[in-house]
Amino acid sequence: MNNQELLYKKIVVKVGTNVITDKHGDLDLDILKKLTTQIALLQKEGVQIILVSSGAVGAGRSIVKLPETLSPVATRQVLAATGQIKLINTYNTLFLEQGLVSAQILVTKSDFRDRQHYLNMRTCFTSLLQQHIIPVVNENDAVSVTELMFTDNDELSGLIASMMHVEGYIILSHVDGLFDLKNGTGKLITEIDPATKHFNQHIIPGKSEFGRGGMLTKCHIAHKLSQLGVTVHIANGKTPGILLSLLRGEKAGTKFLARKKPVLGPKLWVAHSEGLEKGAVIVNEGAEKVLSDSDRANSLLPVGIDSVQGTFKKGDIIKILGINKKVIGYGMAQYGSEKTRTLMGQQDQKPLIHYDYLYITH
Ligand SMILES: Nc1ncnc2c1ncn2[C@@H]1O[C@H](COP(=O)(O)OP(=O)(O)O)[C@@H](O)[C@H]1O
Numbered sequence: 001m002n003n004q005e006l007l008y009k010k011i012v013v014k015v016g017t018n019v020i021t022d023k024h025g026d027l028d029l030d031i032l033k034k035l036t037t038q039i040a041l042l043q044k045e046g047v048q049i050i051l052v053s054s055g056a057v058g059a060g061r062s063i064v065k066l067p068e069t070l071s072p073v074a075t076r077q078v079l080a081a082t083g084q085i086k087l088i089n090t091y092n093t094l095f096l097e098q099g100l101v102s103a104q105i106l107v108t109k110s111d112f113r114d115r116q117h118y119l120n121m122r123t124c125f126t127s128l129l130q131q132h133i134i135p136v137v138n139e140n141d142a143v144s145v146t147e148l149m150f151t152d153n154d155e156l157s158g159l160i161a162s163m164m165h166v167e168g169y170i171i172l173s174h175v176d177g178l179f180d181l182k183n184g185t186g187k188l189i190t191e192i193d194p195a196t197k198h199f200n201q202h203i204i205p206g207k208s209e210f211g212r213g214g215m216l217t218k219c220h221i222a223h224k225l226s227q228l229g230v231t232v233h234i235a236n237g238k239t240p241g242i243l244l245s246l247l248r249g250e251k252a253g254t255k256f257l258a259r260k261k262p263v264l265g266p267k268l269w270v271a272h273s274e275g276l277e278k279g280a281v282i283v284n285e286g287a288e289k290v291l292s293d294s295d296r297a298n299s300l301l302p303v304g305i306d307s308v309q310g311t312f313k314k315g316d317i318i319k320i321l322g323i324n325k326k327v328i329g330y331g332m333a334q335y336g337s338e339k340t341r342t343l344m345g346q347q348d349q350k351p352l353i354h355y356d357y358l359y360i361t362h
């Protein structure tokens with residue numbers, strides 16, 4: 001294989017529970033071996049790879065039998081805590097067979113809560129990749145509960161993909177990609193333009209057994225990442241040689257084309273900060289219009305703020321609500337809620353959110 005022929009130099013690969021486990025939670029060693037062999041081949045060609053793998057809860061199911069009386073939260077915690085060991089041991093053994101060292105990184109949403117934590121996380125991944133070690137990532141399900149949880153590992157891996165500025169983000173599912181299911185032809189959609197927004201029309205709501213997300217979350221994340229400048233593939237992880245095919249540019253699965261103008265720097269962190277906000281501001285019509293204009297680089301000034309919700313301080317993430325109270329974006333506050341309340345409505349004041357730290361969602 002010639003590195004020149006490969007599409008990407010740095011990728012995140014996310015693999016779902018249903019790809020690597022059967023319904024009893026037993027890990028499919030054949031699939032895992034094929035997956036790790038492909039990763040090793042790519043790594044030897046100079047591709048940097050971060051693997052995000054689900055399957056801890058599934059694997060836990062094959063280890064412990066829990067009483068039905070145990071709460072769903074406790075059940076998930078016990079299954080994940082026991083299953084993660086089996087999962088990571090299996091990866092470790094398989095990567096060692098390929099002459100590769102792997103590392104385990106377990107994260108919660110709050111590990112990305114402020115810019116410093118986010119940068120610490122990035123340094124950790126960068127250092128592992130520099131040492132040619134394969135990071136194997138999962139959510140720390142034993143401790144992340146309810147509001148601290150990622151929607152699923154698709155969301156988590158999307159965050160890592162943008163944080164690490166990868167060129168390609170590959171979601172390996174147990175289906176071939178996005179099919180035109182609801183009203184359409186039932187055919188696989190091979191390419192999606194970054195301007196496309198209405199995935200719901202193709203998707204049947206719900207999720208597969210044992211999975212957490214579903215196709216709708218996958219498409220939301222894929223679309224968001226494509227907007228941020230990353231090419232995303234949703235493909236079938238059980239298809240032999242799928243990773244190699246995708247990196248060689250062969251047609252497989254659904255490809256979300258990347259927007260030409262990538263989003264860089266602190267904006268990327270802000271783009272993934274939904275759920276971490278400490279407060280909110282409601283902006284007036286003029287401000288909403290100016291901020292939503294993607295051709296202009298505008299900061300949020302106090303003159304455009306109508307009201308302030310909650311308590312936040314300098315450096316906190318806040319939500320920006322439009323006149324109809326719908327979320328229009330997120331940003332990092334340059335000063336606290338108290339000062340914002342005194343300055344709002346006033347002309348010629350320092351921006352509450354600087355453009356570089358502002359992410360508009362539509
Ligand atoms: N338009 C669609 N195209 C493909 N799959 C779809 C679509 N709408 C709903 N699905 C469902 O989404 C599921 C795949 O998502 P998910 O359960 O998250 O998979 P995985 O566990 O493999 O990550 C499939 O079970 C499929 O039935």
Ligand SMILES: N[C@@H](CCC(=O)OP(=O)(O)O)C(=O)O
Nearest residue numbers: 017055056057152153211212
């Ligand atoms: N962190 C969980 C997986 C959560 C998840 O997103 O699962 P999946 O939908 O199969 O990718 C686990 O390891 O079991």
